[in-house]
Amino acid sequence: MMMQSFRPLAQISRLPLAICFVALLAGCFGGATKPQPAELQPVTALVSARQSWNTRIGQVDFPLDVAVSGTSVAIASGDGTIALLDAATGREFWRASLNTPVAAGVGSDGKVLAVVTKANEVVALQDGREIWRQKLNAQAFTAPFVAGARVFVLAADRSVTAFDGQTGRKLWAQQRPTEPLVLRQSGVMLAVGDTLVVGLAGRLAGLNPANGSIRWEAPIASPRGINDVERLVDLVGRVSRDGDNVCARAFQASIGCVNAARGSLLWAKPANGMQGIHGDDRMLFGTEADGTVIAWRRTDGERSWTTDRLRYRSLTAPLIVGRSVAIGDFSGFIHLLSREDGSLLNRLPTDGSAIAAAPVLAGNTLIAVTHNGGVYGFKPE
Known part of the structure; x- marks a missing residue:
């Protein structure tokens, strides 16, 4: 299959402050006065987590x-x-x-x-x-x-x-219509059964991994507005999968869940976030552009709780760890919030530079990587 030409991302630079096209940026604020990050309050550790090791890699300046x-x-x-x-x-x-x-x-x-x-x-x-x-x-x-x-x-x-x-x-190669603007940010790709599920603009699409043919498409967000910036819509990683149920975020537009076996949209709700989401069989968790952390019910997308204790702290996508939700910020902390109500359970320091990637869990080790190249392993409860 022939691939169409790609319109260069340089076009974006002529649209100042319209959209942040930096992979690790978790907040984008125009105007003369930038909102001040929420001050961190003293924390009493209600879940245990200790640093077990750290090492270094080079500076992380990409998604x-x-x-x-x-x-x-x-x-x-x-x-x-x-x-x-x-x-x-x-x-x-x-x-x-x-x-x-x-x-x-x-x-x-x-x-x-x-x-x-x-x-x-x-x-x-x-x-x-x-x-x-x-x-x-x-x-x-x-x-x-x-x-x-x-x-x-x-x-x-x-x-x-x-x-x-x-x-x-x-x-093989599968080419979709190109658009003038794209995000310099991680998108969506995962396997669900024998289907490759990919984020294409504001849609989740199910592809046959053997030949690239499209089996289904389900819209989580649609382009809006009258110019290229306003009409930009992209799905961003990470996503939350529970069996055939895949939930994802459309950049500054919505979150939604799709049945990846049938290719049908289950629900979509407005949401103004820039990072991906994570969840379990009951709940989804995400961070909004202003640093508000929200929990939604997986069944219907209705909100369960919100907290603004981390507002304007340029947050990463979240990760479920035991009874906590782990979220990194611009000052190198991993915050552990309660899955039940968003209350603060613990706070883990790194090297003081921004957490550069959404935290991950490998075995029983929580791993964080910083912008300055620090790699930290924690043993959470």
């Missing part, structure tokens, strides 16, 4: 996804350093350098790791060595998805391309 496979985690830095760590101890299994800056990553199935470089190349590694790289026709800001002996890449021109995981041979 990093920390890839978890079993009890190992794969991380990357902006300068092209890739490392695979033991989540329990922080010990390195291996570390490699691509000698070129990274634009998106990391994707992994536990064997093959993949990233996208700023030179628009998808690079695959195994056991610490590069096994192939292939040129893309467009930029990519979403970590490659590695599954079924394939590497899938979602590019900024709405194309999805599949490569053989061992050889890098291009298997």
